[in-house]
Structures are given as C-alpha cells and as structure tokens.
Amino acid sequence: MEMQTVRFYQTGTFTVGNRLLAPHERSVQAEAQRANALTSGHRACQGCGEALGARYAIDAAMRATGGKIVAVNATGCLEVFSTPYPETSWQIPWIHSLFGNAAAVASGVAAAMRRKGTDDVRVIAQGGDGGTTDIGFGCLSGMFERNDDVLYLCYDNEAYMNTGVQRSSATPPAARTATTPAMGPEPGNVFGTGKNVPLIAVAHQIPYVATASVANLRDLEYKVTRAMEFRGARYVHIHVPCPLGWGSAPADTIKVARAAVESGLFPLFEAVNGEIVSSTKIRRRTPTADYLRLQKRFAHLFQPGGEARLAHIQAIAERNIVKFGLEGTGA
Amino acid sequence: MLKQTEGSHAIAESVALCRPKVICAYPITPQTHIVEGLGEMVKAGELADCEFINVESEFAALSVAIGSSAAGVRTYTATSSQGLLFMAEAVYNASGLGLPIVMTIGNRAIGAPINIWNDHSDSMSMRDAGWIQLYAETNQEALDLHIQAFRLAEELSCPVMVCMDGFILTHAYERVDVPSQSEVDAFLPPFEPRQVLDPAEPVTIGAMVGPEAFTEVRYLAHHKQMRALERIPALAAEFERRFGRASGGLIRPYRTEGAETIVVALGSVNGTIQEVVDEMREAGVAIGSVAITSFRPFPLAALREALMHAKRVVVLEKCLAVGLGGIVSDGVRKALSGIQLNGYTVVAGLGGRAITRASLKRLFEEAGRDALEAVTFLDLNTDLVAHELDREAGTRRSGPTAEALLKRLGTVSARIG
DSSP states (O other), rough: OOOOOOOOOOTTTTOOOGSSSGGGSEEEEEEEOOOSBOTTOOOOTTTTTTHHHHHHHHHHHHHHHHTTTTEOOSSSSHHHHHHHOOOOOOSSSSSEOOOOOHHHHHHHHHHHHHHHHHSSSEEEEEEEHHIIIIHOOOOOOHHHHTOSSSEEEEEESSSSSTSBBBBTTOOOOOOBBBBBSSSSSSSSSSSOOOHHHHHHHHTTSSSSSEETTTOHHHHHHHHHHHTSHHHHHOOEEOOOOOOOOEEETGGGHHHHHOOOOOOOOSSSSEETTTTTEOOOSSSSSOOOOHTTTTTTTGGGGGSSTTTTHHHHHHHHHHHHHHHHHOOOOOO | EEEEEHHHHHHHHHHHTTTOSSSEEOOOOOOOOHHHHHHHHTTTTTTSSEEEEEEHHHHHHHHHHHOOOOOOTTEEEEOOOOHHHHHHHHHHHHTTTTOOOOOEEEEOOOSOOOOOOOOOOHHTTTTTTOOOEEEEEEHHHHHHHHHHHHHHHHHHHOOEEEEETTTTTOOOOOEOOOOHHHHHHHHSSSOOOOSSSOSSSEEEOOBBTHHHHHTHHHHHHHHHHHHHHHHHHHHHHHHHHHHHSSSSSSSESSSSOSSEEEEETTTTTHHHHHHHHHHHHHHHHHHEEESSSSSEOOOOOHHHHHHTTSSSEEEEEEEEBTEEEEEEEEHHHHHHHTOOOEEEEEOOOGGGGOOOOHHHHHHHHHHHHTOSSSEEOOOOOOOOHHHHHHHHOOOOOOOOOHHHHHHHHTSSSOOOO
C-alpha cells in the first residue's frame, strides 16, 4: 500500500482527523456501514485498550474481506467481557475453545474452509499476551511454521489481567503485578526476562508480522488491512493499555499507549517474509519516565533508590530506537 | 473385500471410507500406523478432498480438530496414552462444545514408569470427559466401529472414541472384511452440522456460562449419552443388516445361559476369555462372559439383564483405580444394585502383561470356589513386591522403585509373559 505523508494533525494530539483526509484514507470507524464486529454493551472496563484495539482490528479485517471473517478467541478478558451467556457482543462467527489453543483451532477452521471451497472466508485468531506468549505459544509456533492461513492478533496488555494482574512473559521489567510485587531489593518484575514474540514470529519467516498500538489507530487499521493481503500465517501484536492492571487513568489509555511508542519502549514495525521492512519513526521523543509515571505499577521507580532502574529502562528504549531505526523523519 | 492386513491399516482404510475432510496427526506409539496410513492415502490422492495436518502436539491435534469440526467438516484424529493426557483439556472441550469428532485410541499404559504396551489406563482416564467410548474386541470390530462412530457422533453431535488395544490389535495382522465405498456411503450420510462457523449466519460458540445454566448444559450432555444407549444398538442392528456381520452394540454376552460365573471385560481380552469359557464349559463348569462394547454411555440396564441370574461376577480390568481397585467394577456393581451375588475385581494385563489362558483358567476356578480376594492382581509377582517393600523399609534413601524392581528381576529384556 502506498503511504501518503499527511501533515495536518489535530492540535496537540497527533491524531489525523478524518475530515482532513481523502475519503479512501479515512478510518474504518468513520464509515456509517462499519462492521461494529465487537458491538457496544460488552463488559470491558472503562478505558480498556483491548476492547478498542479489537474493534478497530476486526472492523478493518471485515472491510478488507467484505465481511467474510471467522474469529477464534483464546480465553481471557476479551472472551469473558464479550460473551457472558446468553449475551454476545460479536456480530461475526466466533468461537472460544481454550486458553492455549486459539492458533490451533484457527488452523482447523482454515483447513475446513479450504475443504469446503470457501477460503474467501478468512480466519482470525486472537488472544491476550498470556494466551499468546505463554500458554498458547506452542500452538502459535506450530501455526506459524505450517504457514497456516491465519491472522493471529495478540492484544498485549503485559500481564494476566483477567485473573487479576499476574506476570506474563510480556510483562516489562520493574512492573508491579500480583505475582511480582513492588517489594524487596528488586521491586516488581525482574530485568532481563520475558520474550519478544513479534521478533520470534519474524524468525519463523512467516509472510507478515507487525506491531501496532491503540495510540495509532490508523496505523493499526493499515497493518490489519495489509495482513489480509497475504495468505499464510500472519501476526499482528497490538499494544493495549489496561487501566486496571497498569494503574493508569481510564481517560489516559491513548496517552499512555502513545508514550510507550514515542519513548521507544514499544517499537512499531512491519516485517515481510522474515525481514523487517519498515518502522514507524518517533514523532516527538518522550522520556520513558513520562510513560512510567502515568502508571501506578511503576510508582516504586519514583521512590528514592529507583534511579538506577529508571536509567535501565531508559537504556532499553534507547537500544530499541537504534535497533528498529525509530529516529528520523517519517510518516 | 477380504484382506489380510495390519489392524492399524484396516482402521486407516475404514476412516478413509468415511470421507473425513480434516485429519490431524501427532505421532505416539502405538497409534502411529493409523495416521501414517491415512497420510499416505491423502498424499497419494486416494483419499481426495482431505486435509492432513501434521501438528506439534496432541493438544494441538485435538484443537485443530475442534476448529475444523466447528467449521462444519468431518474430522478425525488418533492418539494413545500420554498423548491423550496431553490433550485432556481439549478432550473435555470438544464434548462440551458438542463437536462430533471421531478419535481412535490405541490403548496404552500411562507412565511413570514409561511403558508403551497395552492397557486401558489412558481411555479410562477420560471416561467422564463426555465422549462416547466404544471398545473393540477384534480388528474387524474396530474397523466396523469407526463407520458406526461417525454416524453416531454426527447424529448426536457428540464426539466418539473408538478404543482398540495397542499392539494386540493395532499391530496384529489378521483377516478383515473391508466394505466398499458405496456400502459405507449408504450407511453414513454426509455430515450435517448442528452448528457451524459461517459469516452468512454468524453465531457465537463457546460463551461463558455461569451457574444459571451450567447444570442444564451438563444435563443435556448426559441426556445425549442416554439417547446413545438407544442409538448404539439400533445402529449396530442396521449395520448388521447392511454389512452382514454383528459389530458394536452395548454389550455382547457369550454363553451366559445358566452361567453361575460370568466374566466381564473390555476389548481384545474377550477372545482369550471366550476360549477359556469354552474349555471350562466342556468340563461342565457353568461359566460365561460379557464383553462391554459401550463403556460410555455405560449400559446399566443391559448389564443387569445379562448378569442378574449369575452367582458371581468377575470383572477383569486392564486398568487400576489406585487406592480403590476397579473402575469397570464400580459400574458393574451399580448395574447390579440390590442383587445379592459375589463380585470380584481382577486387575490384569497392566502395561502389556500377557493375560494367558492358563492364568485365566486358574483365576476362574478360584472364583468358582469363591476363593478370590475382592481385588486381585492377576499374576502379581508377590516375591518381587515383598522384597521391594522390605528393602524400602530398611533404608530411607531407597532410590527409584521401578529401577530397583528391574534390577531385582535381573533382566531388562522384554519379558511380557
């Protein structure tokens, strides 16, 4: 997809208003006929980044496929808040099987579609970071290596929020969770742990991998749309703040997500066939402290003695900026 | 068509005749030859219009099956032993969602100690997972049961396990009659799913259900199996009419008329039991046997009818409820509620220990004198056990038990008799 540099932003927000764009560039959400795949009335918390990310992602996929989508959902917040029996917020065919098998179930749905001669129906698997990077990782890797025709969407809120905020392998260093309390000489999650599943996905050399953020919804829509142009295994990892688990204000979800991106802690990139092909440049560098300060899970870093750990986190961001080429001019 | 073939290959042919659209496979002994056979057929184009998916674990195998079945196509997989345990969460899930998947279990023991040989510990561990469980006595019956299983599963929207003894059946070459495609097509109509993932008619499958309806959902699963109690004999009868041989059903009594002693068992050991029954009948002993084909649903009424006039019932089990004794025995006792007779549990054939005619004859004679313990371990090496118990009593750091037993036996060669 050809990208056009857009220079008209709404004051102070870096958000490009739809009214400033050509109709074909406008957000899916600006369309009266948008799918509303995840419709209103669900039970997500106020300011839930995952609900926002899921709605944008699935609606973009709906537009890209003419509404021919089947979704497979891992156990987790998204599953629980969207389908309390007998209600459902999903306006698409949707199945929840288990916590750790969404990728495999999706592989099965895709195989069935091929055999039914209906492979214009595209399959999406989705889950949180726990269901993706931990318990569902085996099935995810299997789906990747077989290059099954599935788009996997990971909504990363950096811990097991549905069970009460426990550490996952996507929890960042120093973050306080219920299982990494802010106590002792190294409060919060320890440094030097965790895994980068987007890069692991790239290492599988699948057709398409991208990271996205609810801070940049247009970019999120673009990446899901782009993913639907490929056949085979695709992975989009979406950063979604969780006000409850992060201790941030519900009204600040976008602000927090943007600070993660603009500080370099959550790099946005795309990879095609195992090669990183683009990264989103940081528009206005934000110190990591400005990101961390918005969240109570990092409050201990701002107590006396937290300086070294703060510096360590800043160094992680600096390394990302170099590694992913996040500096410079860009769209 | 009559063929001299390996049990696993017979099953592969039978499954292929049922026209599955998705087969997922993960290797585990002793079911491997079945999916290898099917993989070959798909690759060679003999089994057309079918996806064969090599997955990374049994958990994934059944998960892929859940996806394809929910998307509305006929789906098959097979496993054994540890593999069944590894997919346990998905086993419950498939039945909870009401997905008519058919899965072969090449029955094998569960470790530790690791053991690849036959017993029924694996499928018995999933007896309450909501699947129908059918146990085959011969390779012919295993072949036939798969054809019946797809029909039963899809009629009820309930998954079915066809259990066949690992090695004893899966690896045995014997004569089987493989039906023609047109015969199978006439018996097994195309799959019409009750629920399907379809953008034209979107549904939510697998919603969270709280206390307000969970009991009702579970009751309906039970109700489905109660209906299976009627459908299993009906399908077996229809199968016999069409194919000209008796296979399946709930139970199969053998020479139970006037029997004072009746032996109850599952699977291939029934062949050996029937030979011993014949031998003892010739000697004037009033003995018979009953093979349980349908373990889930458990045929309480049919068993009561078959056993109620006996003086004693010996339940021979290839599994062990550790700390209790028998698993099958519990169901048999429930079937005989209120009836006075002597009941014995015999645990036999664990981990591939051969169940010989000589041992069975000795056992049944003891039972006839009502000289059996309530729970008996057939051919238990009591010296070996006593020695190990002494050794463990004598030293705290006694080391791993299994290795000590093998050392004492003085052989690591395969001695299964």
